[in-house]
Amino acid sequence: MSNKKKVTPLSDLGEFGLINHLTGDISLKNKSSLRGVGDDAAVLDYQGKKIVVTTDLLVEGIHFNLIYSPLKHLGYKAIVVNLSDVYAMNAIPKQVTVSLAISGKFSLEAMDELYGGVKLACENYGVDLVGGDTTSSVTGLTISVTALGEVDKGKTVYRNTARVNDLICVSGNLGASYMGLQLLERERKLFEDSPQGIQPDLSGYEYLLSRQLKPEARKDIIQSLQEKDLVPHSMIDLSDGLSSDLMHICSQSGMGCRIFQDKIPIDPETVRAAEEMNIDAFVCALNGGEDYELLFTVPLDKHDDIQKISDVTMIGHVTDGDTGCKFVTDHGSEIELQAQGWNSLE
Amino acid sequence: MSNKKKVTPLSDLGEFGLINHLTGDISLKNKSSLRGVGDDAAVLDYQGKKIVVTTDLLVEGIHFNLIYSPLKHLGYKAIVVNLSDVYAMNAIPKQVTVSLAISGKFSLEAMDELYGGVKLACENYGVDLVGGDTTSSVTGLTISVTALGEVDKGKTVYRNTARVNDLICVSGNLGASYMGLQLLERERKLFEDSPQGIQPDLSGYEYLLSRQLKPEARKDIIQSLQEKDLVPHSMIDLSDGLSSDLMHICSQSGMGCRIFQDKIPIDPETVRAAEEMNIDAFVCALNGGEDYELLFTVPLDKHDDIQKISDVTMIGHVTDGDTGCKFVTDHGSEIELQAQGWNSLE
Numbered sequence: 041m042s043n044k045k046k047v048t049p050l051s052d053l054g055e056f057g058l059i060n061h062l063t064g065d066i067s068l069k070n071k072s073s074l075r076g077v078g079d080d081a082a083v084l085d086y087q088g089k090k091i092v093v094t095t096d097l098l099v100e101g102i103h104f105n106l107i108y109s110p111l112k113h114l115g116y117k118a119i120v121v122n123l124s125d126v127y128a129m130n131a132i133p134k135q136v137t138v139s140l141a142i143s144g145k146f147s148l149e150a151m152d153e154l155y156g157g158v159k160l161a162c163e164n165y166g167v168d169l170v171g172g173d174t175t176s177s178v179t180g181l182t183i184s185v186t187a188l189g190e191v192d193k194g195k196t197v198y199r200n201t202a203r204v205n206d207l208i209c210v211s212g213n214l215g216a217s218y219m220g221l222q223l224l225e226r227e228r229k230l231f232e233d234s235p236q237g238i239q240p241d242l243s244g245y246e247y248l249l250s251r252q253l254k255p256e257a258r259k260d261i262i263q264s265l266q267e268k269d270l271v272p273h274s275m276i277d278l279s280d281g282l283s284s285d286l287m288h289i290c291s292q293s294g295m296g297c298r299i300f301q302d303k304i305p306i307d308p309e310t311v312r313a314a315e316e317m318n319i320d321a322f323v324c325a326l327n328g329g330e331d332y333e334l335l336f337t338v339p340l341d342k343h344d345d346i347q348k349i350s351d352v353t354m355i356g357h358v359t360d361g362d363t364g365c366k367f368v369t370d371h372g373s374e375i376e377l378q379a380q381g382w383n384s385l386e
Numbered sequence: 387m388s389n390k391k392k393v394t395p396l397s398d399l400g401e402f403g404l405i406n407h408l409t410g411d412i413s414l415k416n417k418s419s420l421r422g423v424g425d426d427a428a429v430l431d432y433q434g435k436k437i438v439v440t441t442d443l444l445v446e447g448i449h450f451n452l453i454y455s456p457l458k459h460l461g462y463k464a465i466v467v468n469l470s471d472v473y474a475m476n477a478i479p480k481q482v483t484v485s486l487a488i489s490g491k492f493s494l495e496a497m498d499e500l501y502g503g504v505k506l507a508c509e510n511y512g513v514d515l516v517g518g519d520t521t522s523s524v525t526g527l528t529i530s531v532t533a534l535g536e537v538d539k540g541k542t543v544y545r546n547t548a549r550v551n552d553l554i555c556v557s558g559n560l561g562a563s564y565m566g567l568q569l570l571e572r573e574r575k576l577f578e579d580s581p582q583g584i585q586p587d588l589s590g591y592e593y594l595l596s597r598q599l600k601p602e603a604r605k606d607i608i609q610s611l612q613e614k615d616l617v618p619h620s621m622i623d624l625s626d627g628l629s630s631d632l633m634h635i636c637s638q639s640g641m642g643c644r645i646f647q648d649k650i651p652i653d654p655e656t657v658r659a660a661e662e663m664n665i666d667a668f669v670c671a672l673n674g675g676e677d678y679e680l681l682f683t684v685p686l687d688k689h690d691d692i693q694k695i696s697d698v699t700m701i702g703h704v705t706d707g708d709t710g711c712k713f714v715t716d717h718g719s720e721i722e723l724q725a726q727g728w729n730s731l732e
Contacts, residue, residue, distance in 0.1 A: 078546075079545050080472075081535075093517060094428070141528060173442050
């Protein structure tokens with residue numbers, strides 16, 4: 041942060057003062073949100089609908105680097121990655137809780153930035169911020185988000201219910217977020233290694249950077265499916281990479297799959313950056329993570345319905361369990377998919 | 387940890403292997419838990435009841451010190467402090483999610499210890515572990531727990547609904563957890579300062595240590611209230627200390643209060659330790675945190691009902707807002723209560 045900006049130490053407010061400052065302007069929008077921040081717990085009423093609950097932990101130095109993650113984007117992303125999990129159950133997110141562990145280096149203005157992103161995501165996706173916890177950390181920033189959403193009875197979509205001959209569909213394009221991260225890491229190293237501190241030049245790659253730093257969840261796809269009264273057989277959101285996540289669906293469903301190289305959607309900017317960095321764009325698409333696209337399977341007879349949904353690509357089909365999970369190259373050879381997704385414990 | 391114990395690096399399992407190892411033996415007990423760990427989100431059905439949601443973040447070096455917190459107790463406590471918030475809404479906890487950020491120093495066996503405590507608490511309180519996230523941290527251990535519970539319509543109890551002349555009631559006794567922490571800190575310093583590494587002697591203070599290291603939530607009090615069909619006007623759980631939490635009730639309700647020194651329940655062991663350490667036991671009871679007792683207010687005419695509930699003490703009454711929050715000493719003098727509760731941001 042620049043020294044010109046105002047810097048108010050958090051200790052000036054204390055814990056309750058900070059919570060009031062950050063959450064004082066929140067008004068609840070959803071009918072299911074009866075009571076939000078300010079009591080021992082939030083109170084919700086889902087009026088007979090089913091509830092989905094998901095949670096994610098973002099840790100500084102593991103999931104993000106404050107050198108290139110603006111705090112506002114980080115707050116936005118922390119919400120979006122959880123909403124993506126809710127959509128992946130075919131549910132509509134309604135509430136989030138946000139807990140922060142912050143070290144002494146953070147000022148009130150920095151917290152305002154972070155919460156600005158949180159609130160913007162809540163607004164864009166129509167969810168209420170109903171609770172959380174704010175505390176100190178010894179070092180670094182940790183963000184824990186829990187998201188809740190609602191789904192009509194009989195409409196929940198799981199991972200383990202893909203069936204033979206289902207069409208495998210994916211929204212958007214793949215590998216862009218991973219390439220965005222590679223670019224950021226390259227520029228960070230250049231900057232750190234140069235004695236003059238050369239400023240990074242990332243122009244021309246704005247799309248890849250936005251996919252990494254400020255991803256969106258595919259609310260629009262869930263809405264399109266609902267408009268067509270189409271309930272997928274199985275669904276997952278792409279956080280670990282296409283290979284890894286598709287293998288989750290297949291192994292949990294006791295199925296195999298065949299996906300085709302020439303069907304994998306990749307953005308031209310991803311291809312260009314991959315070429316520049318001598319990386320195979322298909323490897324990025326298969327194994328890069330954090331796409332936050334939806335991967336789902338539908339019965340074969342829904343082919344025409346799917347074709348009418350914009351930004352969804354059919355990339356292959358579900359096979360029986362004996363076949364394994366295959367990637368069919370442009371030359372027709374079959375390669376066994378491997379789960380090389382991000383593994384934050386290694 | 388002793389070198390004799392088996393130490394398996396977490397990288398031997400990877401993230402999914404670890405999750406399977408830790409959660410593979412979980413079976414869901416509650417009717418409202420439709421689907422637990424293993425998909426993008428858990429799926430719940432509260433069948434028309436209201437839902438309460440609360441979340442807490444425990445950070446190594448801030449909320450606990452692994453020098454004297456056994457991992458099993460820590461896992462237990464992380465669950466209990468959240469369940470306490472659910473009970474404080476007059477609700478019954480049904481599900482928890484547990485997210486962990488762990489540094490490389492943790493072995494599989496250490497995780498088993500921590501999860502052993504988590505699972506024991508879930509068993510003791512009848513809640514299902516339905517989800518979470520496991521990731522690396524750069525340093526230290528962070529535990530994020532979210533708890534969900536159910537409450538019948540019309541039975542939710544908030545902080546901001548205390549009324550004039552309500553009796554102020556508190557369960558159990560106060561200040562014991564704080565004294566337990568003082569003892570642990572004293573022994574830690576003695577141990578660190580002694581060249582021979584003198585082993586700590588904490589015998590005779592087992593109760594205080596258990597209150598700090600392995601607290602319980604007052605499920606029994608909520609059950610007793612329900613058996614008597616008694617819905618308090620207001621309720622909070624004591625995490626910041628009696629003064630601070632009572633002032634939350636009063637300020638949010640627009641009320642004042644008067645509590646009496648001779649009514650404050652303090653365990654003899656707390657008194658003995660306080661004397662030994664030259665601390666005023668009443669200061670511990672008023673300002674010490676982490677009691678996880680329930681503080682609630684009921685109409686005056688419920689006096690006899692409350693008297694029949696074991697381990698609940700009436701310590702004063704709610705007054706109108708102009709009176710302020712007063713502590714009446716044994717000598718009859720009135721002292722203004724001050725929120726000197728724990729402030730983890732200072």
